[in-house]
Amino acid sequence: MLYCANCAKSGKSWFTTEEAKEYRKLRIKNYELRKKEIDNSKLKIENSAAEAAGWYPVAIENLPVELPFIKDYKPLGIHSASSGQAAKAPLANHPEFYETTCPECGGPARRETDVSDNFLDSAWYFFRYIATEKENEAFDRERVEKWLPVTMYIGGAEHSVLHLLYSRFVTMFFYDQGLIDFDEPYKRFYAHGLLIKEGTKMSKSKGNVIIPDEYIRKFGADTLRTYLMFLGPFNQGGDFYDSAMEGMYRFLKRVWRLLSENSVGGVLRSETATPVKQATSAKGLRSPHALRMMHKTIKKVTEDLENLRYNTAIAALMEWYNFLASQKEVSQEEKEVFTKLLSPFAPHMTEELWEAYGNNYSVHSGGWPTYDPSYLQEDEVTIVVQINGKVRETLQMQQATSKKQEEVEEKAKESEKIRKYLQGKTVKKVIFVGGKIINFVLS
Numbered sequence: 242m243l244y245c246a247n248c249a250k251s252g253k254s255w256f257t258t259e260e261a262k263e264y265r266k267l268r269i270k271n272y273e274l275r276k277k278e279i280d281n282s283k284l285k286i287e288n289s290a291a292e293a294a295g296w297y298p299v300a301i302e303n304l305p306v307e308l309p310f311i312k313d314y315k316p317l318g319i320h321s322a323s324s325g326q327a328a329k330a331p332l333a334n335h336p337e338f339y340e341t342t343c344p345e346c347g348g349p350a351r352r353e354t355d356v357s358d359n360f361l362d363s364a365w366y367f368f369r370y371i372a373t374e375k376e377n378e379a380f381d382r383e384r385v386e387k388w389l390p391v392t393m394y395i396g397g398a399e400h401s402v403l404h405l406l407y408s409r410f411v412t413m414f415f416y417d418q419g420l421i422d423f424d425e426p427y428k429r430f431y432a433h434g435l436l437i438k439e440g441t442k443m444s445k446s447k448g449n450v451i452i453p454d455e456y457i458r459k460f461g462a463d464t465l466r467t468y469l470m471f472l473g474p475f476n477q478g479g480d481f482y483d484s485a486m487e488g489m490y491r492f493l494k495r496v497w498r499l500l501s502e503n504s505v506g507g508v509l510r511s512e513t514a515t516p517v518k519q520a521t522s523a524k525g526l527r528s529p530h531a532l533r534m535m536h537k538t539i540k541k542v543t544e545d546l547e548n549l550r551y552n553t554a555i556a557a558l559m560e561w562y563n564f565l566a567s568q569k570e571v572s573q574e575e576k577e578v579f580t581k582l583l584s585p586f587a588p589h590m591t592e593e594l595w596e597a598y599g600n601n602y603s604v605h606s607g608g609w610p611t612y613d614p615s616y617l618q619e620d621e622v623t624i625v626v627q628i629n630g631k632v633r634e635t636l637q638m639q640q641a642t643s644k645k646q647e648e649v650e651e652k653a654k655e656s657e658k659i660r661k662y663l664q665g666k667t668v669k670k671v672i673f674v675g676g677k678i679i680n681f682v683l684s
């Protein structure tokens with residue numbers, strides 16, 4: 242912007258020019274709509290003619306206005322409310338910059354020397370970041386339509402006031418100008434917590450900032466990453482302890498050992514991996530409890546990830562790990578599901594495991610596990626097992642599986658009692674009433 246004292250005297254400004262009149266005609270619907278909102282709310286924002294008098298924007302053909310390289314770039318003087326004295330911008334000491342000509346009357350005019358600072362730039366960088374190679378436009382409209390508004394903005398508490406305010410202001414301005422079709426820059430804001438190191442808030446000024454490199458060298462990036470996600474609720478932060486980091490390292494090593502056992506790919510690099518014995522059958526070990534544990538963990542991790550509850554997602558994986566480690570055998574399905582659920586936290590080791598199972602690259606593509614809600618019910622039912630219509634056995638089964646004939650039949654045949662009856666006999670017919678009875682009719 243530039244200011245002409247001569248024009249100001251006669252009340253002239255850009256707003257009184259023909260261009261401004263044309264521009265007003267062109268103002269698009271969006272602007273009119275917002276203006277109505279403002280009118281309705283009685284919050285009128287107007288420039289008085291007196292305030293605007295003398296001000297003109299720099300003509301487009303004269304852009305950009307390049308700032309001079311100056312040595313004394315610090316503001317001069319201190320703003321003081323009591324004396325009413327304003328600080329002077331460093332550019333105000335450089336007439337070669339501020340002296341210019343009025344586009345209207347051709348008289349001497351003065352450029353604005355209070356230039357915008359980086360706060361303004363950081364208020365709209367998300368428009369620019371997706372088209373940084375464009376030299377002649379601020380942002381690319383097509384890409385903006387594709388990528389924006391921002392799905393989620395994660396920042397510190399200080400962002401929730403200042404930066405959010407500025408970027409919303411700039412976005413609404415773009416919207417009013419008809420440059421974009423949304424007026425809120427972020428669909429969701431989420432304030433993350435702070436890290437505490439040995440009882441003190443982690444900060445550069447206190448010199449207690451964690452340098453991740455040394456931890457990555459010692460424990461690997463997977464451990465650091467998983468630990469950071471585990472040490473506290475994401476919106477509250479937590480205490481960073483070296484000893485707790487070691488605990489996470491041990492956990493991931495145990496997971497590696499369990500999941501890499503008997504893997505078919507045979508490309509495991511861990512010395513703890515046992516040699517390939519036999520591919521674990523996909524159907525092995527399907528107790529109702531095991532199924533429930535798997536589906537429960539899928540549900541928990543999926544929902545927690547969506548809600549940024551990383552610490553409780555990892556806790557659920559630890560619980561499932563403890564269960565799996567107590568079992569005689571871990572099925573291939575369980576291994577793969579566990580690996581997928583862990584992959585957002587420990588992307589590198591899970592990629593290795595995925596390859597070791599003989600799967601195609603990558604663990605991060607090809608879908609996320611889904612859970613079957615019918616396995617989540619804890620209620621067990623009693624199934625009566627009959628031989629030729631006589632009750633010979635009862636089975637405790639999870640409600641969902643009790644309705645599947647194949648599973649009930651399999652379980653019944655596992656029973657010692659039933660096996661005796663079936664020995665050497667041919668099953669002529671099986672009568673099955675889901676959730677109640679299975680009757681083996683022998684010839």
Ligand SMILES: [Zn+2]
Nearest residue numbers: 245248343346
């Ligand atoms: Zn003028």
